[in-house]
Amino acid sequence: MAILNVDLGERSYAITISPGLLDDPALALKDYASKGRLLIITDSNVGALYAQRFSETLGRQQITAHILTLSAGEETKSWVQLEAVTDWLIGHGVERSESIVALGGGVIGDLVGLASALVKRGCQFVQIPTSLLAQVDSSVGGKTAINSRAGKNLIGVFHQPKAVLIDPKMLATLPPREMRAGYAEIVKYGLINDRAFFEWCYENGAALLAGDHDLAEKAIYDSLRSKADIVAADERETRNVRALLNLGHTFGHALEAETGFSDRLLHGEAVALGMVLAHDFSVEQGFCPNANAERLRTHFVATGLPTTLAEVGIAASGETLVAHMAHDKKMTGGKLPFILTHGIGEAFITRDIAMQSVADFLEDQRSKAPAIHA
Numbered sequence: 001m002a003i004l005n006v007d008l009g010e011r012s013y014a015i016t017i018s019p020g021l022l023d024d025p026a027l028a029l030k031d032y033a034s035k036g037r038l039l040i041i042t043d044s045n046v047g048a049l050y051a052q053r054f055s056e057t058l059g060r061q062q063i064t065a066h067i068l069t070l071s072a073g074e075e076t077k078s079w080v081q082l083e084a085v086t087d088w089l090i091g092h093g094v095e096r097s098e099s100i101v102a103l104g105g106g107v108i109g110d111l112v113g114l115a116s117a118l119v120k121r122g123c124q125f126v127q128i129p130t131s132l133l134a135q136v137d138s139s140v141g142g143k144t145a146i147n148s149r150a151g152k153n154l155i156g157v158f159h160q161p162k163a164v165l166i167d168p169k170m171l172a173t174l175p176p177r178e179m180r181a182g183y184a185e186i187v188k189y190g191l192i193n194d195r196a197f198f199e200w201c202y203e204n205g206a207a208l209l210a211g212d213h214d215l216a217e218k219a220i221y222d223s224l225r226s227k228a229d230i231v232a233a234d235e236r237e238t239r240n241v242r243a244l245l246n247l248g249h250t251f252g253h254a255l256e257a258e259t260g261f262s263d264r265l266l267h268g269e270a271v272a273l274g275m276v277l278a279h280d281f282s283v284e285q286g287f288c289p290n291a292n293a294e295r296l297r298t299h300f301v302a303t304g305l306p307t308t309l310a311e312v313g314i315a316a317s318g319e320t321l322v323a324h325m326a327h328d329k330k331m332t333g334g335k336l337p338f339i340l341t342h343g344i345g346e347a348f349i350t351r352d353i354a355m356q357s358v359a360d361f362l363e364d365q366r367s368k369a370p371a372i373h374a
C-alpha cells in the first residue's frame with residue numbers, strides 16, 4: 001500500500017493506492033459512511049462488474065449501499081445527467097457531512113464531483129477511480145466539469161475530494177483501448193518536466209499495457225506524485241504552473257469537439273495526438289529539436305496511440321480546429337496561452353503564439369499519411 005498527500009491546507013487529502021482495496025471497502029470507507037450508508041454513483045460498465053460485490057462487502061459491515069448507475073461514455077458529462085445525479089442525491093436526503101462516492105472513470109469523477117459541489121452548496125465526495133486515466137490523473141486535483149455544446153469541460157468548478165482510493169487490480173477488467181488512452185496521460189508527466197520518467201515509459205510502456213501490474217502501480221504512484229506537487233503549487237491554475245498539465249489538451253480538446261465528445265475519439269487518444277501536435281508545432285516554431293518530437297511519435301506508434309489526424313478520421317480545416325480553441329478556458333484578454341516544449345521534459349507556457357500560425361500548422365497536418373501500427 002502507498003499513500004500520497006495532496007497538500008492544500010484545510011483542503012488537503014490522502015491518495016491511497018492499494019491493490020485489493022475493493023475487496024475490503026469498509027476498511028477504507030467506514031470513515032465516510034456517516035448515517036450507516038453510502039451514496040454511490042457509477043456507470044453501466046463499472047456497475048455491472050463491481051456494484052454487487054461492492055454492496056455485499058459494505059453490507060457485511062452494516063453499511064447500506066445506494067447505487068445510481070448512469071450510461072457509460074463521455075456523453076454522460078451533460079446537463080441532463082447532472083440533473084439526474086443532483087435529483088437522485090436530493091431524493092435520498094443527502095447531507096453535506098456525508099461523502100458521495102464517485103466509482104468509475106474520469107467521466108463519473110468529473111460529473112459526480114460537480115454534482116457534489118452544487119447540491120446544498122457543497123457536499124463532500126470521495127473518488128474511487130477505476131480506469132487507468134482516472135487512477136493517474138482525473139481523480140486528483142479537484143477539476144470537476146460537464147461539457148457544453150461549444151466545448152470541453154466548460155461548465156465546472158474546482159472542488160477537491162475528501163479522499164482518493166485506488167485499487168490498481170480493477171484495471172484487470174479495463175478494455176485495452178481504454179488502457180492505452182489512460183497511458184497517454186502517464187506519458188504526459190514525463191513530457192512536462194521529467195525526461196527520466198519518459199525514458200522509463202519508453203522502455204516499459206508496452207509491458208505495462210500488456211498487463212504488468214507492478215509497472216502499472218509504479219506508474220500510478222509516480223504520475224500522482226507529480227500531479228499532487230503541481231496541484232499543491234497552483235490549485236486553481238492561476239500561477240503559470242498547473243496549466244502545464246494541459247500539455248496536448250489545447251489541441252486535444254479541439255479534436256474532441258470536432259468528433260462530438262464521443263467514443264470516436266477518447267480523451268486520452270485526443271491528448272496523445274495533441275501532445276504529438278504540440279511537439280511538432282514546437283519544432284516548427286524553432287523551440288524543440290526534431291529528434292525529440294520523433295522519439296515521442298515512435299513511442300506512441302509502438303504503443304498503439306494515434307499520431308496523425310488521418311488516423312482518427314479528422315479532415316477538418318486548420319481554421320475550423322482553431323475556432324474550437326477559442327472556447328479554451330485558458331484564454332485571457334483574447335489571447336490563448338499554448339503549452340509548448342523545448343524538448344522532452346521541458347514543457348513551457350507561452351502567450352506569444354499567433355492563432356494564424358496554429359491554423360496554418362494544422363492545415364498542413366491534414367495531408368500527413370496515417371502512421372502504420374505494428
Ligand SMILES: NC(=O)c1ccc[n+]([C@@H]2O[C@H](COP(=O)([O-])OP(=O)(O)OC[C@H]3O[C@@H](n4cnc5c(N)ncnc54)[C@H](O)[C@@H]3O)[C@@H](O)[C@H]2O)c1
Nearest residue numbers: 045072073105106107130131133134138143170173174267
Ligand atoms: N478532472 C481532471 O483533472 C481530468 C483529468 C483527465 C481527464 N479528465 C476527464 O476524464 C474523462 C475521461 O476519463 P476516462 O478515460 O476514465 O473515461 P470513462 O470514465 O468514460 O471510462 C472509460 C471507459 O472505461 C470503463 N471502465 C472504467 N473502469 C473500468 C474497469 N475497471 N473495468 C472495465 N471498464 C471500466 C468505463 O465504463 C468507460 O466505458 C474525460 O471526460 C476527461 O475530460 C478529467
Ligand SMILES: O=C(O)C(=O)C[C@@H](O)[C@H](O)[C@H](O)COP(=O)(O)O
Nearest residue numbers: 137141143152153242245246249329
Ligand atoms: O488537472 C489538470 O489541471 C489538467 O489539466 C488535467 C487534464 O488531464 C484534464 O484533462 C483536465 O480536465 C483538463 O482541464 P481543462 O481545464 O482544460 O478542462
Ligand SMILES: [Zn+2]
Nearest residue numbers: 185249267271
Ligand atoms: Zn486530460
